[in-house]
Amino acid sequence: MKRLVLVLVLSLLVPSTYARDSFKVAWSIYVGWMPWGYAADQGIVKKWADKYDIDIEVVQINDYIESINQYTAGGFDACVMTNMDALTIPAAGGVDSTALIVGDFSNGNDGVILKGKDSLKDIAGQKVNLVELSVSHYLLARGLESVGLKESDLTVVNTSDADMVAAYATDDVTAVVTWNPLLSEIEAMPRSNKVFDSSEIPGEIIDMLVINSETLAANPKLAKALVGAWYETMAVMSGQDEAGAAARTAMGAASGTDLAGYEAQLASTKMFFQAKDAVEFTNSAALKETMKSVAEFSFDHGLLGEGAPDAGFIGIETPSGIYGNPGSVKLRFNPEYMQLAADDKL
Amino acid sequence: MKRLVNLSPSRPAALLFGLIPLLLVLGLYIGGSNARLAENPNDKLLPSFAQMGAAIDRMALQPSKRTGEYLFWKDTQSSLIRLGLGIGIAALIGLFIGLLTGGLPVVNASLSPLLTVISLVPPLALLPILFIVFGLDELSKVVLIVVGVAPFIARDLQKHTMELPRELLVKAQTLGANSMQILVRVLLPQIMPRLIDAVRLSLGTGWLFLIAAEAIASTDGLGYRIFLVRRYLAMDVIIPYVAWITLLAFLLDYALARLSRALYPWHYKEG
Numbered sequence: 001m002k003r004l005v006l007v008l009v010l011s012l013l014v015p016s017t018y019a020r021d022s023f024k025v026a027w028s029i030y031v032g033w034m035p036w037g038y039a040a041d042q043g044i045v046k047k048w049a050d051k052y053d054i055d056i057e058v059v060q061i062n063d064y065i066e067s068i069n070q071y072t073a074g075g076f077d078a079c080v081m082t083n084m085d086a087l088t089i090p091a092a093g094g095v096d097s098t099a100l101i102v103g104d105f106s107n108g109n110d111g112v113i114l115k116g117k118d119s120l121k122d123i124a125g126q127k128v129n130l131v132e133l134s135v136s137h138y139l140l141a142r143g144l145e146s147v148g149l150k151e152s153d154l155t156v157v158n159t160s161d162a163d164m165v166a167a168y169a170t171d172d173v174t175a176v177v178t179w180n181p182l183l184s185e186i187e188a189m190p191r192s193n194k195v196f197d198s199s200e201i202p203g204e205i206i207d208m209l210v211i212n213s214e215t216l217a218a219n220p221k222l223a224k225a226l227v228g229a230w231y232e233t234m235a236v237m238s239g240q241d242e243a244g245a246a247a248r249t250a251m252g253a254a255s256g257t258d259l260a261g262y263e264a265q266l267a268s269t270k271m272f273f274q275a276k277d278a279v280e281f282t283n284s285a286a287l288k289e290t291m292k293s294v295a296e297f298s299f300d301h302g303l304l305g306e307g308a309p310d311a312g313f314i315g316i317e318t319p320s321g322i323y324g325n326p327g328s329v330k331l332r333f334n335p336e337y338m339q340l341a342a343d344d345k346l
Numbered sequence: 347m348k349r350l351v352n353l354s355p356s357r358p359a360a361l362l363f364g365l366i367p368l369l370l371v372l373g374l375y376i377g378g379s380n381a382r383l384a385e386n387p388n389d390k391l392l393p394s395f396a397q398m399g400a401a402i403d404r405m406a407l408q409p410s411k412r413t414g415e416y417l418f419w420k421d422t423q424s425s426l427i428r429l430g431l432g433i434g435i436a437a438l439i440g441l442f443i444g445l446l447t448g449g450l451p452v453v454n455a456s457l458s459p460l461l462t463v464i465s466l467v468p469p470l471a472l473l474p475i476l477f478i479v480f481g482l483d484e485l486s487k488v489v490l491i492v493v494g495v496a497p498f499i500a501r502d503l504q505k506h507t508m509e510l511p512r513e514l515l516v517k518a519q520t521l522g523a524n525s526m527q528i529l530v531r532v533l534l535p536q537i538m539p540r541l542i543d544a545v546r547l548s549l550g551t552g553w554l555f556l557i558a559a560e561a562i563a564s565t566d567g568l569g570y571r572i573f574l575v576r577r578y579l580a581m582d583v584i585i586p587y588v589a590w591i592t593l594l595a596f597l598l599d600y601a602l603a604r605l606s607r608a609l610y611p612w613h614y615k616e617g
Contacts, residue, residue: 065576065577068579069576069579072390072391072579073391073579088577088578089577089578089579092388092390092578093386093388093389093390093391093578093579094386094387094388094389094390095386095388129482129563132574132577133574133577133578134577155565156565157482157563157564157565158563158564158565158570158573158574159482159562159563160561160562160563160573163473163474163477163562163563166473166474166477166478167477167482167562167563169474169477169478170477170478170481170482171481172481172482172483173482302411303578305388306400306401306404
């Protein structure tokens with residue numbers, strides 16, 4: 001009896017990866033991921049899932065990191081995340097993951113704000129509030145590099161994103177690094193200056209849909225359905241007609257703002273509305289350079305695990321070549337399915 | 347036939363019965379961990395004991411590469427100072443208010459409704475206000491614990507003060523004691539063991555607020571570390587930290603219980 005219980009519990013704990021016909025996808029609120037919620041609400045995901053004769057459940061998780069942790073633990077087949085988190089959470093955790101859809105990159109959506117100072121150099125010696133080990137931290141590191149400073153020149157205070165705006169309202173907090181919509185809210189406060197943002201490192205903070213590589217290999221149908229649903233949604237939301245405005249209004253409302261607020265966020269996001277643009281971006285040699293820089297940052301901060309001897313410990317496969325150890329590739333950029341969408345073959 | 351309600355296990359048997367569920371949980375964990383690690387040697391969700399041992403070694407026994415500090419002890423020290431200050435101040439405030447409201451009906455009439463209202467407000471929901479008034483540094487973390495715990499202690503002591511036998515007060519008065527003397531010499535000693543009990547009961551809440559405060563804005567602390575390494579699913583660090591917090595909480599509780607028995611043996615006499 002005890003054995004039976006044990007076996008039952010184990011089978012729940014161990015993720016299974018063979019061919020199936022029902023899948024779970026997790027997403028969380030962010031300007032570039034709102035289309036998932038819209039696609040699920042409008043039945044676009046269901047339409048594509050039916051076309052390939054599978055079931056796809058799209059689940060919104062309110063805590064971004066928790067959604068990635070759940071994905072890494074095997075609770076979801078695919079999940080939205082940034083390129084850096086894809087490397088440091090699932091890939092570093094040994095879960096071979098593939099960037100199926102490269103949705104957008106941050107083009108001003110992440111930024112550094114100083115209170116009462118107007119140059120990034122002034123950040124030296126200050127306490128800087130940010131979500132430690134997040135893309136904000138990466139952005140700060142890249143910004144500091146650009147003005148010849150080091151992280152040891154300042155003090156990083158880990159601050160929860162939910163409390164960032166309230167924290168900035170206090171006198172103690174003079175420097176923050178954060179993302180939209182918090183960024184624009186903080187920038188609107190008195191004496192606030194944005195001194196550095198992600199448009200100065202374009203293409204380095206990438207938002208994508210990541211899928212378990214084994215699930216992908218066993219279930220190409222899932223990938224086709226997801227990519228199909230995504231680009232259909234892109235076509236709707238990028239339209240300048242009434243349907244496009246209605247889609248953007250719905251996404252804005254779902255992310256707690258309105259049409260104008262959502263469009264302002266879209267303006268600082270480089271969305272790949274066309275599959276061919278996403279394919280071109282994925283195929284570019286710059287992606288490999290970006291991932292090298294992300295891997296080096298992650299290694300410096302101990303995010304690749306204590307066993308990692310160097311930044312190339314985890315191999316990253318991009319169409320322009322592999323960065324790091326080719327024997328342990330755990331993160332792959334695969335433009336194959338986006339190409340199918342670009343060629344209209346889904 | 348002996349009824350089940352009258353059947354109590356002998357001491358060794360009781361020990362064994364107590365151990366079985368613990369061992370079962372441990373066994374399930376090891377089984378689950380092994381199964382997941384067999385599937386994926388880099389799995390982070392259920393680390394093996396060897397992995398957790400390595401994490402403890404790294405955090406507690408070796409200086410951090412970046413700052414040269416022993417992170418585990420630094421975190422423990424910061425957290426215990428915050429918790430100690432928070433609970434200590436809350437106990438003082440609670441004792442003061444509880445004694446006055448319980449002992450002086452005039453004070454009770456004016457403070458009691460406010461106290462009831464405050465004790466029902468969830469402090470975490472008011473965080474932005476706490477930040478703006480007390481800043482983001484150590485002070486606001488201590489204040490969060492105080493705000494969360496003091497009303498509970500105050501109400502508990504108020505209740506116990508009011509429940510003390512009326513005869514004690516009458517007797518003291520016939521012996522010529524004034525109000526001050528009754529408060530300090532009769533009521534205060536009577537409720538001291540109650541204060542320690544209330545502190546023991548509120549320690550759990552205190553830890554909760556401490557960890558919440560550290561998760562919000564911090565540079566060190568046990569709660570800070572747990573929420574930080576959660577970003578890369580380092581359960582090999584989180585599980586030992588949680589075990590350590592449990593142990594610390596147990597030791598604090600035990601120490602307070604012993605302290606209470608040592609200081610106020612009369613409180614524990616039967617009859």
